[in-house]
Amino acid sequence: xxxxxxxxxxxxxMQNGIPVIRKPQERNALTVEGSGTAEDxxxxxxxxxxxxxxxxxxxxxxxxxxxxxxxxxxxxMSGINFTPINSFSGVLDGQGHSISDFTIxxxxxxxxxxxxxxxxxxxxxxxxxDLVFRSPRITTQxxxxxxxxxxxxxxxxxxxxxxxxxxxxxxxxxxxxxLPKAAGIAVMNARTNNIxxxxxxCVFEGDLIC
Numbered sequence: 001x002x003x004x005x006x007x008x009x010x011x012x013x014m015q016n017g018i019p020v021i022r023k024p025q026e027r028n029a030l031t032v033e034g035s036g037t038a039e040d041x042x043x044x045x046x047x048x049x050x051x052x053x054x055x056x057x058x059x060x061x062x063x064x065x066x067x068x069x070x071x072x073x074x075x076x077m078s079g080i081n082f083t084p085i086n087s088f089s090g091v092l093d094g095q096g097h098s099i100s101d102f103t104i105x106x107x108x109x110x111x112x113x114x115x116x117x118x119x120x121x122x123x124x125x126x127x128x129x130d131l132v133f134r135s136p137r138i139t140t141q142x143x144x145x146x147x148x149x150x151x152x153x154x155x156x157x158x159x160x161x162x163x164x165x166x167x168x169x170x171x172x173x174x175x176x177x178x179l180p181k182a183a184g185i186a187v188m189n190a191r192t193n194n195i196x197x198x199x200x201x202c203v204f205e206g207d208l209i210c
Contacts, residue, residue: 032045036064041070041093047080050075066089071092073097084121087123098131103137112142117187122157124155124159125161131166135172136171138175142176146180149179150181151179153185154167166202172207175209184204186199
């Protein structure tokens with residue numbers, strides 16, 4: 001059912017082999033501490049916390065959409081193939097902490113549309129700041145000739161009103177041989193003249209293949 005777009009995490013459950021809607025009190029509790037406000041942000045302390053938050057965002061769980069998050073420890077992502085966050089509109093404050101061995105091995109193959117992008121966040125409408133990615137590996141064999149397609153470590157499209165600030169990407173490999181763009185910080189930033197998006201005080205070191 002998940003392959004059909006059903007949210008088996010927060011909305012549906014299997015009962016006697018049949019999907020039924022969860023009661024409000026049965027819906028999965030978020031395992032991260034905090035409430036997602038500026039005063040009490042969700043606190044990401046482990047790699048699993050980050051994976052769980054990303055899944056909730058991709059499920060459009062109202063508890064995390066537009067939320068404030070802080071990273072409170074260095075995260076080791078070894079052995080995890082991270083599923084990109086499709087859209088982000090909150091605030092993610094890394095507080096200078098690092099995410100080590102961050103990996104996206106994109107399973108998508110074949111020709112995609114002109115806006116196909118692979119990154120930690122595909123479309124950023126929020127703020128990502130003071131976060132360090134150490135030895136990230138982003139690989140995709142997807143094919144697109146569209147000028148807005150590509151792969152990056154942090155963001156695919158830094159959209160209107162968004163900010164990436166004080167972030168570092170170190171010892172990176174972004175391998176996207178069939179896409180027109182490979183980048184360290186973002187594939188696209190303020191892609192048209194009427195878009196206000198900012199990347200500031202960021203550092204990239206690594207190899208780009210496209």
